[in-house]
Amino acid sequence: MNISHNSKLFQKPPVQITVTLLVLAGATLLSMLFKNTGFSGTNIVVIYILSVLIISRMTVGYIYGITASVLGMFCFNFFFTEPYHTFNVYNENYLVTFVVMLIASILISTLTSKIMHSQNAARQREKQSNILFQITSSLAKAGSISDVATVSVRSLSNLLDCDVSCITTDREQQLYEEYSIKKGDRMVDTRGLAAAEVESETAGRFVLPIADGRYQYGLICLPGGRISEESEEKKLISSISVQIFVAMERERLAEEREKAKNDAEREKFKSSLLRSISHDLRTPLAGITGVTEMLLYSLKDENNIRLVQGIYDDSCWLTQMVENILSLTKIQEGRLTVHKQMEAVEEIVGEAVSHASKYTGGRSIEIEMPDDVVFLPMDGKLIEQVLINLINNSVKHTSPSDEINIVVKQAKDKVWFSVMDNGTGMNPRDLSKVFDLFYTEESPRADSKRGIGLGLSICKAIVSAHGGQIIAENNKDGGATIRFYLPCEGGKKN
Numbered sequence: 182m183n184i185s186h187n188s189k190l191f192q193k194p195p196v197q198i199t200v201t202l203l204v205l206a207g208a209t210l211l212s213m214l215f216k217n218t219g220f221s222g223t224n225i226v227v228i229y230i231l232s233v234l235i236i237s238r239m240t241v242g243y244i245y246g247i248t249a250s251v252l253g254m255f256c257f258n259f260f261f262t263e264p265y266h267t268f269n270v271y272n273e274n275y276l277v278t279f280v281v282m283l284i285a286s287i288l289i290s291t292l293t294s295k296i297m298h299s300q301n302a303a304r305q306r307e308k309q310s311n312i313l314f315q316i317t318s319s320l321a322k323a324g325s326i327s328d329v330a331t332v333s334v335r336s337l338s339n340l341l342d343c344d345v346s347c348i349t350t351d352r353e354q355q356l357y358e359e360y361s362i363k364k365g366d367r368m369v370d371t372r373g374l375a376a377a378e379v380e381s382e383t384a385g386r387f388v389l390p391i392a393d394g395r396y397q398y399g400l401i402c403l404p405g406g407r408i409s410e411e412s413e414e415k416k417l418i419s420s421i422s423v424q425i426f427v428a429m430e431r432e433r434l435a436e437e438r439e440k441a442k443n444d445a446e447r448e449k450f451k452s453s454l455l456r457s458i459s460h461d462l463r464t465p466l467a468g469i470t471g472v473t474e475m476l477l478y479s480l481k482d483e484n485n486i487r488l489v490q491g492i493y494d495d496s497c498w499l500t501q502m503v504e505n506i507l508s509l510t511k512i513q514e515g516r517l518t519v520h521k522q523m524e525a526v527e528e529i530v531g532e533a534v535s536h537a538s539k540y541t542g543g544r545s546i547e548i549e550m551p552d553d554v555v556f557l558p559m560d561g562k563l564i565e566q567v568l569i570n571l572i573n574n575s576v577k578h579t580s581p582s583d584e585i586n587i588v589v590k591q592a593k594d595k596v597w598f599s600v601m602d603n604g605t606g607m608n609p610r611d612l613s614k615v616f617d618l619f620y621t622e623e624s625p626r627a628d629s630k631r632g633i634g635l636g637l638s639i640c641k642a643i644v645s646a647h648g649g650q651i652i653a654e655n656n657k658d659g660g661a662t663i664r665f666y667l668p669c670e671g672g673k674k675n
Contacts, residue, residue: 197240201249204239208232209256216261225261226282229253233286237293246290254283309417312340316421320428325436327371329428330360330399337421338362341403341414347391348379349399349429389418391426398429452510459506466503470496497540501573505635508566508643509618519560519646526555526589526596533568534587541572543581549588557596558670563643570636571600571663578661579604591669595649599664606655615653616641640665 212225233253237246258268270276316336323329330347337345346361357374359382374382379400387403401422408415473493480486511517527550534546568587575585579602588599607615618638637653644651644665651665 197245200239201236201245201252204232204236205249205252205256208253209260212257212261222257222261225257229257229282230286230289233290234293237290238297241297243291243294246294247287250283250286250290253286257282305413309413309420312336312417313420313424317424320424323428323432326398326429326432327358327360329425329432330358331371333401333421333425334360334362337401337403337418341418343404346382346386346402347399347425348374348382348402349391350397389422391422391429393426398426398433401425456507456510459503459510462499462503466496466500470500494540494542501540501569502635504566505570505639508639509635517642517646519563519643521558521560521647523556524559524561524564526550526557529559529561529565530568530587530589530598532561533565533572536565537569537572541576541585544576544579545584546572547584547586549586551589551591555589555591555596557667559647559667560643564647564667567640567643567665568598568600570640574636574663575600575602575604575661578602578606583660592666594669595666596669597664597666599662601656601660601662603656603658603660606659606661607653609655612653612655616651637663 208228208231212228215224215228230253233246233249236249240246255268258270259266262270316333319332319336320329323332326349330349334345334347344361344363346359348357348359350357357379358371359374360371383400383402385405387405387408389401389403391398391401401418403418408418470493473489473496476489477486477493480489508517530548530550534548538546572585572587579585583602583604586599586601588597588601590597590599616637618635640663641651644667647667648670649665649667651663653661653663655661
């Protein structure tokens with residue numbers, strides 16, 4: 182009969198005491214049988230030593246084997262040495278026999294207990310390794326964080342033979358989901374939890390976090406008192422919680438990769454669509470702008486002139502918006518290339534003002550330049566677009582009677598460009614957001630065209646690509662200023 186050393190029945194002290202006494206009694210009866218059949222005392226000593234070995238195999242710890250060694254020696258003295266049925270010894274040679282018998286029994290008991298302990302530890306480690314392998318294999322097949330939680334509670338319930346719950350949370354730790362399984366039940370119950378319910382759900386239970394030093398995915402909950410802090414099961418469950426965390430982290434990263442891939446595909450599609458539409462709009466808008474400009478010089482009737490002027494202004498506004506959209510697609514696709522060459526700042530500013538004056542609505546534009554001609558390494562077309570967008574932004578915040586000022590100043594290794602107006606200024610809450618993509622004012626002027634939030638974000642991208650910085654601020658005496666600088670990078674003054 183193979184008796185497991187881990188059997189709960191044989192770990193109970195009353196059972197182990199009974200086993201010890203029964204084995205000794207059996208050894209004594211067998212020894213009496215051997216004595217009656219004429220076997221020597223040496224054989225009887227061997228029988229008692231064998232009984233100690235059996236007791237050490239069937240009990241846990243050293244105490245029962247050592248106790249059996251002492252009792253076996255007394256039994257041998259009492260039943261098999263003269264005078265019989267007393268603990269007196271006539272033959273002094275038996276004293277040596279008793280000592281040798283006792284030492285041999287104790288050594289055998291100790292060695293057997295150590296071997297059993299080592300065997301038990303090896304069996305336990307093997308069992309834990311198999312459990313970890315099975316759980317890891319199951320977690321590897323999970324397709325989402327909810328699947329990981331479901332597999333985890335089922336595996337832990339089978340392992341520990343008790344009720345198990347797993348409470349998961351999202352990245353913001355605001356939404357909670359509980360996955361629980363009852364002992365012996367294979368149906369997993371899933372339900373949502375409010376943040377206030379989590380504390381009550383975990384009260385009085387053994388709780389182990391599924392976390393590392395940065396983030397917590399959830400909690401493993403077991404019945405209270407089921408696991409002690411120093412037990413092997415606690416260490417095993419801690420190892421399993423690490424495996425669960427790794428599996429949940431893997432699924433989160435996979436979800437993020439999939440989301441990033443989908444976002445990239447949507448952005449690519451959006452950029453392609455915008456680019457196609459903008460290219461298709463460019464030609465008819467150029468035709469409309471050209472025809473209306475010719476009509477303005479040929480018409481005599483004031484009503485017709487006002488009507489055509491409105492068409493001309495709108496076509497110029499749409500043309501500028503198309504140019505911004507095309508620039509946006511280049512920026513988003515990483516195709517915005519800066520071809521720097523030495524340019525005269527005065528010429529770039531003049532070209533920008535000449536182009537922007539078509540849709541300033543009669544506003545006055547004043548330019549202040551350094552006395553000397555300043556040359557800068559820049560992409561002239563891109564910086565011209567920046568200035569045009571900044572002038573258009575000032576037009577949105579001013580009335581036709583207001584004035585727009587462009588100031589260029591050189592300071593050491595930088596050249597500052599400032600576009601100022603004396604209009605309504607910008608909402609202080611908007612100053613930190615005006616350069617964000619697609620950000621527009623909450624309350625635009627009634628007489629201004631509402632933009633789509635591209636102009637200033639494109640300005641920031643172009644200036645940054647030149648190694649500069651752009652800033653927006655309100656003036657103390659009214660109006661707003663947007664200024665940016667470009668590094669000289671070897672630029673010179675003539």
